[in-house]
Amino acid sequence: MWEGPLRPDLWARRNPIGAQRPLSHCSPELCRRVRRCLLRRLKRATDYLLIDISNSYTKLAFASRDKLGRTERIETARLNAAALAKVIRGHALQKIVVSSVVPKKDAFIKRAAGKTEVLFVSAKCELGVGVDYPGPGSIGADRLANAAAVAALYGTPAVVVDFGTAVTFDVVSAERCYIGGVIAPGLEAMTTYLYNRTALLPKLSLAEPRRAVGRSTKAAMMSGAIFGYRGLVKEILAKIGAEAFGKKRAQIVATGGYAKLIAARLPEIDAVCPDLTLEGLRIIGNLNR
Known part of the structure; x- marks a missing residue:
């Protein structure tokens, strides 16, 4: 039974980390216990900074070893060392774990990290899955993170469908090996191409079509985009x-910007995990300590 005017877990719940509240009303022993409790919480919350840099957007999240924090998204074009330094400031990080398909941004990560260890995901890392692929160095870091996450969280065999600038299909065998995949144009890239390359076709805000037979140019384009993409x-x-x-049943997991929209009418997809890539970075961070 806790002795004192206020249990530290209740105090922390009422006073989030970072709140400036004096502890003079507490007994010295209670103050020490509260501070220890808060420091443990802070340490757990900031084991890692996870950064997934794609061509269009970058996703970031602080994470403990077993849980993601809230994710944030910024345009990759705006990602620089100063912006990252602001994100990192005030956090005692053990490691920054990065998947990047934009190599020119890697130097910004290193500069902002200072003395904090940075792990850039590659096929040389411990992934929790093997890599059975002719050119492992050419596999995108985000695809490796997806493979690590799907194997750990959903089991194998599995396929990850990642709806990004391109849509990628990453295949993990029953033997827990990444064996390759498929890359196709992304949904938004296809519709934007039509808009840019034609005089009369409008730009679309993608949503579920009401019917297959469009009764306007925009509705016809929406039908072609969504039903065609499915x-x-x-x-x-x-x-x-x-x-x-063959006859084995694989887990099919979707992630990325349009995963929910496209998966909504596709019974082949078993689950949608919006932060699968970040989960993979967390898992890889744990495996490479």
Whole structure:
């Protein structure tokens, strides 16, 4: 039984980390216990800074060894050392774990990190899965993070469908090996291309179409984009399943910007995990200590 006017866990709940509240009303022993409690919470919350740099956007999250914090997203074009230094300031990080497909941004990470260890994910890292691929150095770090996450969180065999600037399909065998995948144009890239390359077609804000037969140019484009894209995903998944898994049932997990929209009418997809790549970075951070 806790002795004293206020349990430290209740105090911390009422006074979030960083709140400037004097402890003079507490007994010296209670003050020490409260401070220890808060320091433990702070340390757990900031084991890692996870950074997933894609061509269009960068996602960031602080994480403990077993849980992600809140994720933030910024345009990759705006990512620089000064912005990262502001994010890092005030946090006692053990490590920064990075998946990057934009190499020119890597120097900003190193500069902002200072003396904090930075782990850039590659096939040389411990991933929790093997890599059975002719050119492992050419595999995107985000794809390796996805493979690590799906194997740890959902089991194998598995396919990750990542709806980003491109849509990628990453395949993990029943033997827990990354064996390759598929890359196709992203949904937004396809619709933006139509807008940029034609005189009369409008730019779309993608949403679920009401019907297949569009009653306007915009509705017809929306139907083609969403239903057509689902057809693309469905066909690729069927080909992957027949070639890689035979009669085995694979876990199909979607992530990325349009995952919920496209997966909503695709029974082939078992789960949607918006932060799968960041989860993979957390897992890889744990494995490379």
